[in-house]
Amino acid sequence: MAAACSFTLYLASGYAAVLFVAVLGWSLPLWAIAVLAATSSTTLATARRPWGQLRVPAVLPLGLLIALALSGWWSEGGRVRCDDLFRLQEQSDVAVLIPSLKGFSACRPGMTLPLRRYPRHIWESTDGKTFVFTTQKEPFPGATDDGFDGSVCSAQPDGGRLRCIGTGKGEQAVEVGKDRLIVMNPEGGDGALYALRRDDVFGEPTVVKIGRAGTGFYDPTLDVVYVIGDDATMLTPVRGADLKAEPPVSLGTIILADIGPYDTERHTGLLCGAVGPVGAIFNGGRSYLATKFHAMPLGVEGMGGSLLAWFAVSFGCDWDIPTGRVFIALPNLAAVADVDFETGRLLSLGRTEIGLRMLRFDSQRRRLYAGNFLRGYVVELDADSKQQLRRWFVGRFARDVRLTRDRSALLVASNLGIVRISLGGAQ
Numbered sequence: 358m359a360a361a362c363s364f365t366l367y368l369a370s371g372y373a374a375v376l377f378v379a380v381l382g383w384s385l386p387l388w389a390i391a392v393l394a395a396t397s398s399t400t401l402a403t404a405r406r407p408w409g410q411l412r413v414p415a416v417l418p419l420g421l422l423i424a425l426a427l428s429g430w431w432s433e434g435g436r437v438r439c440d441d442l443f444r445l446q447e448q449s450d451v452a453v454l455i456p457s458l459k460g461f462s463a464c465r466p467g468m469t470l471p472l473r474r475y476p477r478h479i480w481e482s483t484d485g486k487t488f489v490f491t492t493q494k495e496p497f498p499g500a501t502d503d504g505f506d507g508s509v510c511s512a513q514p515d516g517g518r519l520r521c522i523g524t525g526k527g528e529q530a531v532e533v534g535k536d537r538l539i540v541m542n543p544e545g546g547d548g549a550l551y552a553l554r555r556d557d558v559f560g561e562p563t564v565v566k567i568g569r570a571g572t573g574f575y576d577p578t579l580d581v582v583y584v585i586g587d588d589a590t591m592l593t594p595v596r597g598a599d600l601k602a603e604p605p606v607s608l609g610t611i612i613l614a615d616i617g618p619y620d621t622e623r624h625t626g627l628l629c630g631a632v633g634p635v636g637a638i639f640n641g642g643r644s645y646l647a648t649k650f651h652a653m654p655l656g657v658e659g660m661g662g663s664l665l666a667w668f669a670v671s672f673g674c675d676w677d678i679p680t681g682r683v684f685i686a687l688p689n690l691a692a693v694a695d696v697d698f699e700t701g702r703l704l705s706l707g708r709t710e711i712g713l714r715m716l717r718f719d720s721q722r723r724r725l726y727a728g729n730f731l732r733g734y735v736v737e738l739d740a741d742s743k744q745q746l747r748r749w750f751v752g753r754f755a756r757d758v759r760l761t762r763d764r765s766a767l768l769v770a771s772n773l774g775i776v777r778i779s780l781g782g783a784q
Contacts, residue, residue, distance in 0.1 A: 370416050370419040370420060370423070371419060373419075373423055374419045374422050374423055376689055376711060377422065377423050377426035377427070378422065378426065379711040379712060379732075380688075380711060380712040380729070380730075380731040380732055381426040381427075381429055381430055381731055382426070383732065384426065384429030384430060384432070384433045385425060385426065385429055386429075389425045389429070392421070392425075393418060393421060393422055393425065396413070396417060396418040396421055397418045399413045400413045400414070400415050400417065400418055430731065431495075431496060431497055432497065433753060434472075434495035434496070434497065434498075434754070434772075435471065435472055435473075435495050435497045435498045435499040436469045436470060436471055436472050436499050437457065437458065437461075437469065437470045437472050437752075437772055437773065438468075438469050438753075439461075439464035439465060439466065439467070439468040439469065439470065440466060440467065441733065441750075441752055441753065441772075441773065442461055442464055442752075442773060443464070443466065444750050445750055445751060445752060445773060445776070448749060448750065450749070450778060450779040450780075450781065451749050451750070451751065451776060451777070451778050451779075452776070452777050453773055453774050453775070453776055453777075454488075454514055454768070454774070454775045454776065454777045455476075455488065455490075455512050455514055455519070455774045455775035456773065456774040457472060457474070457475050457476070457504050457505065457772060457773055457774040458470055458472065458501075458503045458504050458774075459503055459504075460501075460503050470499070470501070470503075471498075471499025471500055471501040471503075472495070472498065472499045472501070472504060472772060473494060473495070473498040473499060473501060473503075473504050473505070473506075474492040474493060474494050474495070474498070474504055474505040474506075474508075475492060475493070475495075475505075475754060475770070475771065475772040475773075475774070476490045476491070476492055476505075476510075476756070476757070476770035476771070476774060476775055477490070477491045477492060477493050477526070477527060477528065477756050477757060477770055478490060478491045478527070478528060478529055478530060478756070478757045478770065479530075479757050479759060479768050479770055479775060480530040480532075480538060480540075481759075481761060481762055481768060482555065482558075482762075483762060485761060485762055485763065486513060486514075486515060487511070487512070487513050487558055488511070488512045488513075488514070488775065489509070489510065489511050489512075489530055489538060489540060489553065489558050490510050490512070490527075490530075490770065490775060491508055491509055491510070491526075491527025491528055491529075491530065491540060491542070492505045492507070492508055492509075492510060492521070492526075492527055493508070493526040493527065494508075494525070494526065505521050506521050507520075507521030507522045507523045507524070508521070508522075508523035508524055508525050508526060508527035508542055508544075509521065509522050509523040509527050509540045509542060509551050509562075510522075511553070511558040511559050512775075513559075518559065520559055522551070522562070523542050523549075523551065524542075524544060525542060525543065525544030525548075526542070526543060526544060527540060527541070527542050528540075528541040528542065528543055528570070528571050528572055529541050529571070529572045529573065529616050531573055531574065531575050531582060531616075532555070532575065533552075533575045533582055533597050534577070534580075534597055536554060536555055536556065537552055537553065537554060537555060538552070538553045538554075538555050538558065539551070539552055539553075539573075539575070539582055539600075540552075540553065540562075541570040541571060541572060541573065541584065542570060543569045543570055543571045543586070544569075548566070548567055548568045548569045548570045549564050549565060549566050549567060549570065550564070550565040550567055550570055550582075550584065550595065550600065551563075551564055552564075552565065552600055563600060565595065565600045565602065567584055567593050567595070567602055568586070569586035569591070570584050570586065570593070571584075571585055571586055572584075572585050572615065572616040572628075573585050573616070574616070574619040574626045574650060574652070575597065575619070576619070576621060576624055576652050577597075577621055578621060578624070579624070579652060579653075580596065580597040580598055581594050581595065581596060581597060581652070582594070582595040582596075582597055582600075583595075583650070583652060584602075585608075585628070585650075586605075590607065590608055591605045591606065591607060591608065592605065592606045592607075592608055592655075593605045593606070594606070606655065608657050615628065615629040615630050615672050615673065615715075616628065616629070617629045617647070617674050617675060617676055618675065618676045618678065619650075620676075620678055624651065624652040624653040625649060625650065625651050625652070626649075626650040626652075627647060627648075627649065627650070627674060627675075627676045627683065627698075628647065628648040628649075628650050628657070629647055629671065629672060629673050629674035629685070629716075630647070630648070630671060630672055631644075631645055631646050631647065631661075631666060631669055631670060631671040631685075632670055633666070633667055633668050633669055633670050633689075634667050634668070637666070637667055640659070643659055643662060644659075644662050644663070644664075644666035644667045645659030645660055645661055645662050645666055646660065646661030646662075646663075646665075646666050646669055646671055646674075646685045646687070646694055646696060646703070647659075647660050647661055647671065647674045647683060647685050647696070648660065649698075649701075658701070659701070660683070660696055660698070660701035661683075661685060661694060661696040661701060661702075661703055662701060663703050665690075665694070665703065665706070668689075668690065669687045669689065669690055669694075670687065670688060670689045670690075671685050671686060671687055671688070672686070672688070672714045672715070672730075673685075673686040673713070673714045673715040673716040673727070673728075674686065674716055675716050675717055675718040675725070676698060676718070677718055677720060677740075679720075681697060681698040681699055682695055682696075682697070682698070682704070683695070683696040683697070683698050684716055684718055684725055684740070685716070686709075686713045686714055686715070686716040686727055688711060688712045688713050688714050688730075689711070691708060691709055691710050691711045691712075691713075692706050692707060692708055692709055693706075693707045693709050693713070693716070693725065693727070693738070693743050694706050694707075695707070707738075707742070707743025708743065709727070709736075709738065709743055709745070710729070710736070710745070712729040712730060712731055712732055713727040713728070713729055713736065714727070714728055714729070714730040714755075714756075715727065715728040715730070715755070715756060715757060715758045716758075717758050717759055717760060717767075718740060719740075719760060719764070721764065722780075723739065723740045723741065724737055724738065724739065724740055724746070725737070725738040725739075725740050725743075726738075726758050726760075726767055727758065728751075728755035728756065728757075728758040728769060729755060730754060730755055730756060731753065731754065732753075733750055733751055733752050733753040733754070733755055733771060734748055734749065734750055734751065734755065735748070735749050735751050735755060735758055735767065735769055735778060736748045736749075749778050751769045751771045751773070751776045751778070752771030752772050752773030752774075752776060753771060753772045753773075754771055754772045755769055755770070755771045756770045756771070757769065757770040761777075764780075765779065765780060766778055766779050766780055767780065
């Protein structure tokens with residue numbers, strides 16, 4: 358029994374170490390690499406010939422590697438590397454549309470600049486000239502007055518206009534009716550919906566207090582915004598006409614609720630997110646890769662249930678509604694899963710790379726665009742073969758990836774700001 362537990366511990370530690378090195382190796386400073394090299398050498402030396410009774414277990418350098426990688430993540434969240442900006446600017450088809458810092462002009466090779474906030478989710482106006490995006494404040498923000506100073510920002514790059522409001526962490530933006538935009542801002546009991554007019558996103562918003570408002574869908578037939586809490590357990594229906602909130606409803610399950618597309622004819626949407634064995638443990642042993650949301654009747658349903666789902670973590674998916682094919686990014690398994698929407702059955706598994714998170718499907722080009730959140734890349738994949746076709750560096754913490762209204766480019770949220778990738782004539 359002890360041997361089995363020891364083997365499991367080493368296996369899990371080794372697997373985690375490989376993952377963290379793959380996506381966070383860039384964040385390790387030279388002193389950390391030196392410490393890891395010394396610890397690993399000591400482990401190898403004492404494995405062959407113990408120093409008296411001393412034998413350094415392999416789990417020590419593995420655990421140290423994981424801890425140092427995580428600390429690198431936290432420290433990098435509060436700063437921007439100027440070398441990353443220069444790297445982006447070397448690509449002719451990539452540009453920073455809305456920078457996270459005005460002070461980028463002061464960048465020099467090897468410099469870092471302090472950062473308080475960076476974008477999370479993006480909304481683009483129909484004419485492509487105005488944007489609303491949400492931001493998040495890092496746990497260890499840099500000391501600076503530069504950059505975004507709120508969780509919900511409106512911007513007009515051509516006119517140089519920028520306004521940010523709200524505190525904490527902003528989440529999704531959902532179009533409601535013909536003229537409004539609802540932006541969700543969780544922040545615990547002080548959470549709220551910010552309702553903006555789409556023809557004047559710089560106007561004062563209507564604010565509706567809803568705790569932990571994380572993501573959701575709007576059903577135009579029912580005229581209801583279904584607000585799903587970022588604690589992944591509660592849903593609050595909000596009437597579209599007057600934004601009056603109904604009593605919260607328990608989802609009866611725990612889900613990760615990163616939003617996907619919504620089909621108004623089926624009154625059904627897709628929630629992207631899975632946490633492997635953790636999700637299965639809290640949901641009666643039922644594993645899943647993503648979740649269907651039903652407005653009529655109200656409820657949720659896991660999909661992609663399989664042995665694979667017990668080991669998969671996911672934060673991004675998209676849905677080819679006409680064919681019923683759902684694409685789900687599995688960053689810890691370096692794969693993209695294809696799942697049948699109606700049956701929830703796993704159809705295939707395509708190999709990609711470790712770390713792909715947000716996923717967008719382009720039906721015209723038959724392409725998938727996926728963001729590698731920690732490494733800072735966006736990749737273009739053939740939707741059928743999953744072969745990688747192109748790759749762009751966009752800055753670290755690449756969260757949102759979406760096609761522009763005219764489908765000529767991608768918009769990406771990273772720590773460098775809102776980034777635009779021109780897709781050219783690729784079909």
